Amino acid sequence: MEIGTPKRRIVVRPNFEPVPTPLPVFPSPAKVPVPAKPATAPVEAPKPPEKVPA
Amino acid sequence: MAPEEGPVFTEPIIAWRVWRVVLKQDSDPLVWELQSVSRSDVWPFRIRFEAYGDCRFTPKMIATLPMAMRNIPVPHPAPGFECFCGIHAYAKAEDASTYLDFISVRGKKFADLYTPVRRDDGIVERCLALGRASLWGTVIEHTGGYRAQYAYPYDIAVHGGDRHVCDALMRDYQVDVRVQKI
Numbered sequence: 001m002e003i004g005t006p007k008r009r010i011v012v013r014p015n016f017e018p019v020p021t022p023l024p025v026f027p028s029p030a031k032v033p034v035p036a037k038p039a040t041a042p043v044e045a046p047k048p049p050e051k052v053p054a
Numbered sequence: 055m056a057p058e059e060g061p062v063f064t065e066p067i068i069a070w071r072v073w074r075v076v077l078k079q080d081s082d083p084l085v086w087e088l089q090s091v092s093r094s095d096v097w098p099f100r101i102r103f104e105a106y107g108d109c110r111f112t113p114k115m116i117a118t119l120p121m122a123m124r125n126i127p128v129p130h131p132a133p134g135f136e137c138f139c140g141i142h143a144y145a146k147a148e149d150a151s152t153y154l155d156f157i158s159v160r161g162k163k164f165a166d167l168y169t170p171v172r173r174d175d176g177i178v179e180r181c182l183a184l185g186r187a188s189l190w191g192t193v194i195e196h197t198g199g200y201r202a203q204y205a206y207p208y209d210i211a212v213h214g215g216d217r218h219v220c221d222a223l224m225r226d227y228q229v230d231v232r233v234q235k236i
Contacts, residue, residue: 001072001092001142001153004197006135008060010067011192012202018066018188019206020100020228 060195066188068208069143069200070150072157073097073183075215075223077173086215086222088183088207090141091157099226102204105132109139133194133201140194140201143187149198154184154213170214181214183223184234 073088088097097103108129116124119138126137133140144150158169170181191203207227211234212219224231 001144001199003142003144003149003199003201006201007195007197009135009192010060010063010195012063012066012190014066014190015064017102017204017206018190018208019102 066190067193067200067202068186069145069189070147071143071185071187072150072154073185073207073210074180075178075183075212075219076180077177084177084218084222085226086178086219088210088223088227097205097207097227100228102206103141105140105201105203107132109134109137111137111139131192133192133203135194138201140203141187141189141205142199142201143189143205144199145196146198150184154182158182158213178215178219181212181219183210183212183215185210 072091074091074094075086076089078085078087089095090097095103109126109132111126111128113128116126116128119126123136126134130137130139144153171179173179186208187205188208189200189202189205193203194201207229209230210223210227211232212223213234215233217233220231220233223229
């Protein structure tokens with residue numbers, strides 16, 4: 001590479017280095033546990049309210 | 055010749071370069087690296103590329119330089135004002151493009167270095183790239199370019215490569231990369 005003759009010395013002090021920051025590494029998403037169905041007796045249909053004798 | 059002391063900048067200098075793009079052996083997924091054309095130094099991913107702390111020119115190499123340059127003390131911190139050491143870059147895109155054309159033509163003679171090569175399976179094994187680099191640290195300004203202490207690619211145009219090369223370079227260097235048809 002021919003870049004000619006040297007002219008002057010420059011000091012370049014950037015506020016931050018122009019280098020991309022390392023890619024963030026995210027943990028693999030944890031599986032959301034599926035709530036187990038409670039082992040309860042089958043739900044009975046609600047009984048109709050008893051008629052109160054007049 | 056005593057160096058003229060220049061100003062202190064707070065923004066990196068953006069200048070033009072040519073790189074070799076070389077497929078890293080046995081990489082999976084496929085990885086291509088930027089290498090300096092003349093020395094084959096690998097430019098690392100997401101870390102600044104640094105000129106050798108001390109210029110590695112040996113006294114024997116110094117002896118081959120023009121007479122006016124033979125009094126360069128060795129070793130000296132890179133880039134030395136009167137030496138060739140440091141990371142080279144052109145000030146103008148046209149000069150970098152001319153250099154690319156020069157080594158591409160030369161590549162026809164020295165095909166093992168510069169001619170784009172594909173493997174049997176079509177994967178690009180090596181090609182060239184033209185682009186810009188950020189320069190900082192101690193920088194020697196020349197009439198047609200710069201020699202710097204630190205550098206990192208700014209953007210890259212791949213000559214002789216394809217979309218796979220571009221995507222991998224973009225992924226690993228985290229800079230803009232495009233294919234330049236030749």
